[in-house]
Amino acid sequence: MTVRLHLRRIRVIDVVRDDEAELVVEVADSQSVKRCPSCGDRTAKVHEIRRRRVRDLPSLGRPTTLVVQVRRYQCQGCGHRFTPEHPELAGKITRRLARQLVSDVRKLTVRELARRHRLGWHYIMGVVHSWAETVGAQRRAERCRVLMVDETSLRRGHRYVTVLLNGETGAVLAIVKHRDAKALASFFIEQGRRWCRGVEVVVTDGSESYTAAIVRHLPAATHILDRFHVVRWFARGLIEVRRHLQRREPPGVTPAFDPEVFRARFLALKRADRLDDAERARLEAIFAARAELAKAWAMLQELYGLYAAEDLAGAEEHLDRFARMWEADPLPEFYRVASDIIRWAPEIFNFHRAGRWSNGRLEGTNNLLGLLKRMGFGFINAANFEARGILLIQGPGP
Numbered sequence: 001m002t003v004r005l006h007l008r009r010i011r012v013i014d015v016v017r018d019d020e021a022e023l024v025v026e027v028a029d030s031q032s033v034k035r036c037p038s039c040g041d042r043t044a045k046v047h048e049i050r051r052r053r054v055r056d057l058p059s060l061g062r063p064t065t066l067v068v069q070v071r072r073y074q075c076q077g078c079g080h081r082f083t084p085e086h087p088e089l090a091g092k093i094t095r096r097l098a099r100q101l102v103s104d105v106r107k108l109t110v111r112e113l114a115r116r117h118r119l120g121w122h123y124i125m126g127v128v129h130s131w132a133e134t135v136g137a138q139r140r141a142e143r144c145r146v147l148m149v150d151e152t153s154l155r156r157g158h159r160y161v162t163v164l165l166n167g168e169t170g171a172v173l174a175i176v177k178h179r180d181a182k183a184l185a186s187f188f189i190e191q192g193r194r195w196c197r198g199v200e201v202v203v204t205d206g207s208e209s210y211t212a213a214i215v216r217h218l219p220a221a222t223h224i225l226d227r228f229h230v231v232r233w234f235a236r237g238l239i240e241v242r243r244h245l246q247r248r249e250p251p252g253v254t255p256a257f258d259p260e261v262f263r264a265r266f267l268a269l270k271r272a273d274r275l276d277d278a279e280r281a282r283l284e285a286i287f288a289a290r291a292e293l294a295k296a297w298a299m300l301q302e303l304y305g306l307y308a309a310e311d312l313a314g315a316e317e318h319l320d321r322f323a324r325m326w327e328a329d330p331l332p333e334f335y336r337v338a339s340d341i342i343r344w345a346p347e348i349f350n351f352h353r354a355g356r357w358s359n360g361r362l363e364g365t366n367n368l369l370g371l372l373k374r375m376g377f378g379f380i381n382a383a384n385f386e387a388r389g390i391l392l393i394q395g396p397g398p
């Protein structure tokens with residue numbers, strides 16, 4: 001009975017057990033002449049052989065264990081004794097099993113993997129961590145031209161973390177605890193000035209706290225406020241107007257709740273150029289009797305124009321029209337929208353100045369991170385979330 005392991009530089013010595021439950025194979029390094037690390041002479045003199053068990057990929061569904069002959073050599077030139085490491089068999093599991101675990105952890109929970117491979121949860125998490133560390137370090141060593149900074153919570157509303165992504169590749173660079181200037185600044189300090197100078201564009205989601213760290217550590221980068229975030233701000237004005245309209249009449253007089261307006265609440269947030277004829281007619285009918293809502297809608301459309309515009313000049317025209325409309329009739333519901341725009345104007349218009357970058361391009365990565373969170377039923381440990389987030393995309397590296 002022969003067993004083929006397809007492992008490089010491995011010789012099968014003996015099949016210890018080969019039945020339905022398990023495969024156990026005794027193996028040895030096929031290279032029997034080694035170079036002495038002390039004097040450089042070659043030697044084949046084995047001083048001592050020990051045996052070590054190493055788990056490998058399952059074979060035909062059975063757990064497979066390699067009993068590895070670990071040889072301790074003695075140099076004939078200088079007498080030095082040494083034990084060479086085999087590249088595939090460095091730890092408790094083969095390198096290819098580690099690679100498989102790291103690849104599977106993107107689709108399965110650690111608990112499921114532990115069950116399938118009959119390995120401990122903590123052991124697998126340790127393998128995942130060490131791979132993620134290597135992959136993450138490699139990624140962070142490379143230049144990142146477009147940096148995306150996103151906050152998320154490990155559990156709904158709890159334990160916030162800052163996710164740092166390479167905007168060009170979608171790869172997670174790091175996930176650091178907290179969502180404040182200090183968290184971001186310590187990441188930049190860790191990365192060093194050379195790396196920071198390489199960042200040309202940074203996209204954030206509009207939290208003031210990040211701005212301080214960006215101004216300080218990425219002074220040369222163009223800071224863009226993420227458009228999806230800003231569009232949510234814009235929509236707030238119209239939503240407020242709609243809510244006020246619905247509640248305007250005292251209960252009992254006329255319906256306090258205007259079902260027609262309520263049912264069109266998502267339609268009213270659509271971009272005008274994306275409405276079909278029927279949708280347009282429906283909105284027009286609603287607006288005919290509700291002038292305030294019509295005004296709010298027209299103002300919102302100008303704000304959408306900030307992004308729909310092809311260039312900076314076009315965006316400025318839309319802002320100008322919005323400003324004039326608001327001046328003519330300053331709907332109080334748009335007060336906060338206007339003040340947010342004034343406060344963040346450079347970061348909003350930088351969208352047109354620096355390549356129209358947006359986190360929306362990384363929807364894939366963000367969705368996967370979301371799935372990961374749900375799959376893990378909320379991570380308690382930010383480090384575990386980081387390790388798995390790093391391996392999520394374009395892993396495994398080494």
Ligand SMILES: [Zn+2]
Binds near residue numbers: 036037038040078
């Ligand atoms: Zn030697």
